[in-house]
Amino acid sequence: MNQEQVREITYAQAVAEAIDEEMARDENVVLIGEDVGIIGGNFKATVGLRDKYGDWRVKDTPISESGIIGLGVGMAITGMRPVVEIMFSDFIALGMDQIANQAAKIRYMSGGQVKVPLTIRAAMGGGRSSAAQHSQSLHAWVAHVPGLKVALPSTAAELKGLLKTAIRDDNPVVFMEHKVEYNKKFPVPEGEYTIPFGKANVVREGDRLTIVATSNMVLKSLEAADKLGKEGIHVEVIDLRTLVPLDKQTMIGSVKKTGRLLIVDEGHLSFGAGAEIGMGIMEDVFYDLDFPMMRLGTEDCPIPFSPALEFPIIPDAKKIYEKAKMMAKR
Amino acid sequence: MSAQKRSSKKKGTSDGNRYEEDFLKNLYATMYRIRQFEEQVFELYKLGLMPGLAHSYIGEEAVATGACAALQDRDYIVSTHRGHGHLIARGADTKKMMAEVLGKKDGYCKGKAGSMHIVALDKGILGANGIVGGGIPIATGAAYMAKYKDTKQVTVSFLGESATNEGTFHESLNMASAWDLPVVYVVENNRYGISVALDRVTKMQDIAVRAQAYGIGGVTIDGNDVLKVYETVKEAVASAREGQGPALIECKTYRFKGHHVGDPATQYRTREEEAFWKERCPLVCFRDYLIEKAGSDEKGIVALENAINDEIQEAIVFAKNSPYPDAVEAFEDIYFEGR
Ligand SMILES: Cc1ncc(C[n+]2csc(CCOP(=O)(O)OP(=O)(O)O)c2C)c(N)n1
Numbered sequence: 027m028n029q030e031q032v033r034e035i036t037y038a039q040a041v042a043e044a045i046d047e048e049m050a051r052d053e054n055v056v057l058i059g060e061d062v063g064i065i066g067g068n069f070k071a072t073v074g075l076r077d078k079y080g081d082w083r084v085k086d087t088p089i090s091e092s093g094i095i096g097l098g099v100g101m102a103i104t105g106m107r108p109v110v111e112i113m114f115s116d117f118i119a120l121g122m123d124q125i126a127n128q129a130a131k132i133r134y135m136s137g138g139q140v141k142v143p144l145t146i147r148a149a150m151g152g153g154r155s156s157a158a159q160h161s162q163s164l165h166a167w168v169a170h171v172p173g174l175k176v177a178l179p180s181t182a183a184e185l186k187g188l189l190k191t192a193i194r195d196d197n198p199v200v201f202m203e204h205k206v207e208y209n210k211k212f213p214v215p216e217g218e219y220t221i222p223f224g225k226a227n228v229v230r231e232g233d234r235l236t237i238v239a240t241s242n243m244v245l246k247s248l249e250a251a252d253k254l255g256k257e258g259i260h261v262e263v264i265d266l267r268t269l270v271p272l273d274k275q276t277m278i279g280s281v282k283k284t285g286r287l288l289i290v291d292e293g294h295l296s297f298g299a300g301a302e303i304g305m306g307i308m309e310d311v312f313y314d315l316d317f318p319m320m321r322l323g324t325e326d327c328p329i330p331f332s333p334a335l336e337f338p339i340i341p342d343a344k345k346i347y348e349k350a351k352m353m354a355k356r
Numbered sequence: 357m358s359a360q361k362r363s364s365k366k367k368g369t370s371d372g373n374r375y376e377e378d379f380l381k382n383l384y385a386t387m388y389r390i391r392q393f394e395e396q397v398f399e400l401y402k403l404g405l406m407p408g409l410a411h412s413y414i415g416e417e418a419v420a421t422g423a424c425a426a427l428q429d430r431d432y433i434v435s436t437h438r439g440h441g442h443l444i445a446r447g448a449d450t451k452k453m454m455a456e457v458l459g460k461k462d463g464y465c466k467g468k469a470g471s472m473h474i475v476a477l478d479k480g481i482l483g484a485n486g487i488v489g490g491g492i493p494i495a496t497g498a499a500y501m502a503k504y505k506d507t508k509q510v511t512v513s514f515l516g517e518s519a520t521n522e523g524t525f526h527e528s529l530n531m532a533s534a535w536d537l538p539v540v541y542v543v544e545n546n547r548y549g550i551s552v553a554l555d556r557v558t559k560m561q562d563i564a565v566r567a568q569a570y571g572i573g574g575v576t577i578d579g580n581d582v583l584k585v586y587e588t589v590k591e592a593v594a595s596a597r598e599g600q601g602p603a604l605i606e607c608k609t610y611r612f613k614g615h616h617v618g619d620p621a622t623q624y625r626t627r628e629e630e631a632f633w634k635e636r637c638p639l640v641c642f643r644d645y646l647i648e649k650a651g652s653d654e655k656g657i658v659a660l661e662n663a664i665n666d667e668i669q670e671a672i673v674f675a676k677n678s679p680y681p682d683a684v685e686a687f688e689d690i691y692f693e694g695r
Contacts, residue, residue, distance in 0.1 A: 056504065082504050088534070093493045093527025100497020100511075103482060104432065106504070108497075123524075127487050128494060136475035136483065137465035138689035172690050196692040 035214050037207040040182035041071035041147070044189035045109060047218055049079055052107060055193060058085040058094055059111030059147075068113045069149055069208045091117050095124035095146060102144040102198075103132060109193060114160045115148035115202055118168070129198040130173030141196040145189070149205040150178075151242055151292055152340050156205075158328035161336075163241070163292040166299045168200045169269040175199040175223060176269040180244035182212035187221030188267060195223070204242040204292075224271030228280065232260035235286040235354045237346070238277055238303060240266050243290040243322075249343035250350055259354050269299055277303070278310045285316035286353050290341055295323040317353050322346060375583075380650050383425060383582050385660055387417040387639050390441045392668045393450055397440070397457060397471075400672070401617040407459045410471035413441030415612035416544055418638035420445035422585025423512055423542050423605075426593050432480045432511040434495035437472045438544075438611075439484030442514050448476045454671040460678035467681045468689070482511075488549075489515070489522030492541070496528040499539035499602070510538045510596045512589070517563050517606075518549025529570040529604070536601035540592045541567070543606040544579065550615045551624040567604035579607025580638040609638075 035043070049055045057075060059067070063086035066073030076084035087094045091112060098110040112118055118125060129142050152161035169176045175197055179185035185203065192199040229244065230251050239247040244265040251261040262280050266273065281287045287307075289300040300321035308319070325339040394414045400406045413420070416438075424433065424445035435442040443453060448464070456463025457471045464474050475483040482498060485491040495513030502509040519525055520543065532539050543563045547554050555561060567574025573592075577584050585607055592603035610633035614621035621630075646652040 085535075088527070088530055090523075090527035090531065092524050093496070093531055096490075096493020096524060096528070097497035097500055097531065100434075100482070100494035100499075101501045101504075102497075103494070104498045104501040106501050123487055123490060124493065128485075128490055132475065132483060133692060134689050135465055135469045135473045136477070136689075137463075137468050138692075139465070139475050139477045140482075141692040175691075196694075 032213045032215060034211040035182055036209055036211050037182040037185055037203070038069055038071040038209065040186040040214055041189060041203065042066070042073055042075060044186045045072065045075060045193070046078065048190055048193040049075070049083065054105065054107040055109065056083045056085065056101070056106060057109045057111065058087050058097065060087055060089055060113050062086060062111050067111065069205060071203070071208060072111070091120035092124055095121035096128065098144045098146070099124055099129050099132065099142060102142045103140040107143045107193060109145045109147060112146060112148040115150040115164055116159050116162050118146070118148055118164060125168060125174070125198070125200065126171045130171045133197070134173060142198045143196045144198045145192045145201055146198065147201045147203060150202040151204040151206060152324070152329045152336055153206045155331055155333055155336060157331040161329040163202070163324065165200070165202050165240070165269055166293045166297065169299060173198065174270060176202070177223065177267065178202045178241040178269065179267070180241055180265050181207070183214045184221065184227070184265065184267065186214055187219050188223070190218070190220045191223055194220070202241065206242060221267065223268045224273050225267065226273040226276040227265040227267055228262065228276065229265050230261070230263040232262035233284055234259050234261060235288060235350055236262045236264060236277070236280040236284045237288045237290055237350060238264045238266055239290040240269070240299065241292060243292055243341060246341065246343045247290050247346050250346035253347050254350060254354070259351065261350055261354070266303070272303070272306060274307050274310070278307050281307065281311040282314045285314055287311070287315070287319045288322065288346070288350055288353055289319070290322045290346055292324055292340065294326050295321060296326050298323050320349060320353060322349055377650055377652060380646055381652065381660065383421055383586070384642055384646055384657070385664060386421045386445050387582065387642060388661055389450065389664050389667070390417045390420065390444045391639055392664055393440060393444060393453070396668050396672060398613070398617055400458070406457060408470050409616040409618060410440070410457060411438040411616045412611065412613040413438055415633065415637065416546060416579065416609045417441055418582035418585055418642070419542065419544050419579045419607045419609055420514070422582040423514070423589045425586050426590035427510065427512060430480065430509050432482050432495070432498045432509060434482045434491040434498070434511065434513045435484040436491065436514055436516060436519070437484065437486055437488070438516065439472065439474060443474055443476060443481055443484070446479050446481055448474070448479050448481060450668060450671040451674040454675035455678045458675045459680065460675055461681045462674070462678035466685065489519040489524040491515070492519065492524045492528040496532050496537060496539055499532060499537035500535070502538050503535065508597055510540060510593045512593070513539055513541050515541065515543055516549065517543055517545040517547070517554055518552070520563050520566055521558065529567060529572060529602070532602040533570045533572045536599060538596035538599070539602045540589060540596055541602065541604040542589065543604060545606050545608050546611045548611070548615070548625065553624065562606060564604060564606040572602050572604050574604040574606065576606040576608065579609035580636050580641065582638060582642055
């Protein structure tokens with residue numbers, strides 16, 4: 027990456043930029059969702075798009091999650107490429123029939139007659155004292171349903187490339203944006219680029235332990251890895267980028283090298299993505315392991331409001347550091 | 357069927373000779389084709405040849421027939437779990453439908469849909485649906501596409517009266533109305549959602565009044581009168597096509613059989629009620645009308661009926677002869693892999 031090509035924009039601006047470029051490129055791309063238009067979204071991730079593309083392409087909808095996801099399904103199967111914003115990922119619960127039973131199934135049940143180029147963007151994650159109904163990380167819900175793809179971008183640069191890929195994908199994609207990232211600035215290359223799905227990113231190389239992380243946990247894992255690096259413990263950090271498709275090969279290669287795997291994902295621990303990631307590669311790496319695979323995730327309790335309660339239950343750099351250090355002991 | 361005997365109760369037809377005989381005969385042929393298809397599906401079920409279940413459209417044929425006759429080829433429909441009638445009225449191939457119902461490779465959806473979820477894109481059929489109310493926002497989205505691209509296509513969304521108690525109904529009507537989308541909601545009010553009569557769970561018995569709450573013109577009509585359905589839907593479709601926004605048409609009708617092929621319907625409705633509606637059989641009434649008012653010759657009608665009986669028998673043979681899909685096909689069409 028050429029130095030002068032890199033500038034800094036926020037994660038939210040990266041959303042708007044990705045959608046803007048895709049809308050300019052293809053008039054079938056439209057954006058619909060609650061408050062996405064005049065105010066540019068609850069998280070200001072779509073600012074400027076309505077002014078540029080007009081009310082019919084950037085549509086402020088009623089508060090009807092099931093209705094608007096279904097609207098997106100209908101548009102997608104009749105030749106459009108809609109992007110539906112669900113303000114908080116918790117609200118996919120209200121649209122779950124349209125996601126899991128309609129969007130995910132109609133291609134299959136039609137015997138391949140239709141395709142569903144639909145992107146559902148939703149804001150996930152805790153850390154803002156938003157309490158139990160506005161803080162969840164529910165990507166495992168959707169990753170469980172065949173027919174859907176699931177992406178979790180970690181930085182603005184990742185987000186931009188992955189969102190453009192999501193919009194161009196001819197399948198329904200649930201795109202989980204982490205809400206604590208929206209206002210953070212990241213270096214993002216100028217110009218158009220895409221990042222393919224199913225290709226994990228080795229963000230930091232190391233030999234003592236592999237950390238596989240998703241979304242915001244990638245950043246927290248890097249923080250922990252930096253600290254461990256100063257102590258001479260070199261940790262490899264992998265940003266999974268997409269849960270579906272899942273890049274097992276990159277993880278397997280890394281764990282064969284390091285012999286140790288820590289999975290860090292913000293979903294609840296029980297029946298979560300961490301368990302699936304570990305079990306998904308177990309048979310390939312079992313005899314290479316020097317230590318049991320371990321997981322960090324949000325504790326199995328609803329996400330509490332008070333910061334005094336919330337932060338202790340969500341993984342952070344300190345917890346990752348401690349766990350990784352313990353695992354890396356020889 | 358004696359025309360004379362029934363001449364006093366033509367409750368199922370409009371009056372007057374406003375239409376060409378061919379047009380009327382085509383309507384009758386469609387209704388008869390649906391009836392025959394459904395009767396044969398029931399037979400296949402009784403013989404144990406049909407996997408799963410099917411929801412019979414018998415008694416409601418005039419709704420699908422009248423509504424689809426009002427559409428152009430490029431228009432869309434979205435159907436329900438009780439979808440065979442909508443599909444046939446839209447011109448779907450009964451061979452491919454029957455093969456799908458039997459879970460065969462040559463079915464519309466290669467055996468992945470069965471009775472309840474058939475999609476036939478070449479006929480503008482965006483899908484039947486196993487989820488009550490599931491198709492309503494999808495139809496509304498197709499209408500958004502048509503409005504956005506100014507394609508002048510109209511979408512008809514079929515739904516049962518019980519589906520109007522789902523949130524998707526209200527969410528969809530609200531959006532369609534706010535944005536003047538070209539969609540016509542055709543509600544088939546057959547009074548029952550499985551075993552539950554509408555008056556046990558809903559105060560208002562005319563679903564059309566619900567449309568008014570969304571600023572949509574809602575009308576209640578006799579859903580067993582195929583010409584009435586045709587005329588009402590035609591007007592609504594024309595107005596939607598011109599950009600005047602959505603409409604809701606409630607068709608009062610009745611399903612003669614149980615909720616699905618395995619339901620005897622003995623516990624929740626009376627034999628008197630069934631008899632009342634059978635007197636108003638849309639098929640019989642329209643047949644009488646053809647002979648008495650439209651000057652059709654009964655021999656010609658019998659010939660038409662026989663030809664359709666043969667067609668459905670051929671569909672059954674085709675479906676029976678079609679192989680089952682290979683087990684590996686279960687993994688096909690989950691994702692679109694191409695570019
Ligand atoms: C969301 C959902 N809830 C319940 C069912 C089970 N179910 C299938 S059909 C039906 C009754 C639907 O009644 P109505 O919409 O009036 O259509 P009708 O069967 O009368 O044609 C029910 C409850 C379902 N398929 N989907």
